[in-house]
Amino acid sequence: MSAPVFLNALRAFEASARHQSFSAAASELNVTPAAVGQLVRSLEEWLGVALFHRGVGGRARLVLTDVAARALPDIQAGFDRLNLGFERLKEGSPVGVLTVTVSPAFAAKWLLPRLDGFQHAWPDTDVRLDTSLKLADFATQGIDIGVRYGAGHWPGLEAEKLMEEEVFPVCSPKFLERHPRLRKPDDLNGLTLIDDLSVDRQAGFVTWDAWLEDVSKKPMKARASLKINNSAAVLQAAIDGHGVALARSVLARDDLTSGRLIRLFPTIARPSELAYYIVYRSECADLPRLVAFRQWLLDEASRSENSG
Structure with missing residues (x-):
């Protein structure tokens, strides 16, 4: 087996093992499922060992054999080092993709x-x-x-810390015009509060319930809520006047500067335990x-x- 085919076969095996599917591996590698299957079979024939137990249905149609499972981490580490070596070769080039x-x-x-x-x-x-x-x-x-x-x-x-942040309620100017008595946290009673579901299960994330418990002097009544699983959409819903959002300062900064949003209760500061980090x-x-x-x-x- 020539070196290029050998490497292609290993790549097909690694992708198939990771996805447990020839079709998903083919999508990643931009080839046909038949081509992936043929590459894996050629590798098995060359090695003289089976790499997968092939099922007939279900989500995981390909199951690694014991010998393949032992070899997979080393093969993945090898591709990782090859990719890094390729990046080293490109270091002197003025062009490239980040x-x-x-x-x-x-x-x-x-x-x-x-x-x-x-x-x-x-x-x-x-x-x-x-x-x-x-x-x-x-x-x-x-x-x-x-x-x-x-x-x-x-x-x-x-991980290198990029920005810390705090959380605070925000609403649109028009929403505040419709609710001019919105001067303290207790005034949120009965208003629609927009919940951010995108990271609210992460430890340390400040939810509406946690924020209200921290700042309110008396129990809040049952509240209407609008639940959204995208932080940018949460802010857009507040900009459009659908309720009050619990904003994260980093994401809301430009909207506050432009006047699209207004920070409520500005004397109340609630730092977040979480932050933004540069990772590599x-x-x-x-x-x-x-x-x-x-x-x-x-x-x-x-x-x-x-x-x-």
Whole structure:
């Protein structure tokens, strides 16, 4: 078996093992399921061992054999090192792609409005955004750098604090006009409160119930609520006058500056236990494009804090 075919067969095996499906592996590798199956079979024939127990149905049609399961971590680590070596070869090139993972809300409310600055400074670097609430696997998905919201601990990644934040209620100017007596937390009784479901199960996230318990002097009555699983959409619902949102300061900053939102009860400060962190693999820390983007993020965060 020639070296290129050998590597392609290993890639097909690794993707099939990870997805437990030839079809899903084919989608990732941009080939047909038949091609993936043939590559895996050719690898099995060359090795003289079976790599999968093939089922006839269900979600997991491919189950690794014992020998394949033992070998898979080493093969995945090998591809990780090959990808890193390829990045090293590209270090001297003025062009390239930087893959950045962020949440959809952070992309919409903070990163995208500022990204022109990085692209102007690094015109030969193409930025590819991977936006998802799911945690990306940096090695297998080819992620260079990201920004994550949490307590600062993610296995296998370096985490550098980018921005802290606080949480506070916000509403639109028109909503406040309709409710002019909205001067203290107890005045929220009976109003629609917009719940952010995107991260409310994460330890340390400040929910409406937690915030009200902290600041209200008396029990709140049953409240109407609008539940949304996207932080940017939560703010947009408040901008559109659908209720009062519990905003996170980093995401809401531009809307507050523009006047689209108004901060209620500004003397009440509730810091969040969570923060935004720049994350990357330690072995990639000195890649030029990563270094440039990391510094740009830190500079933008500093400017944003100072302007706020």
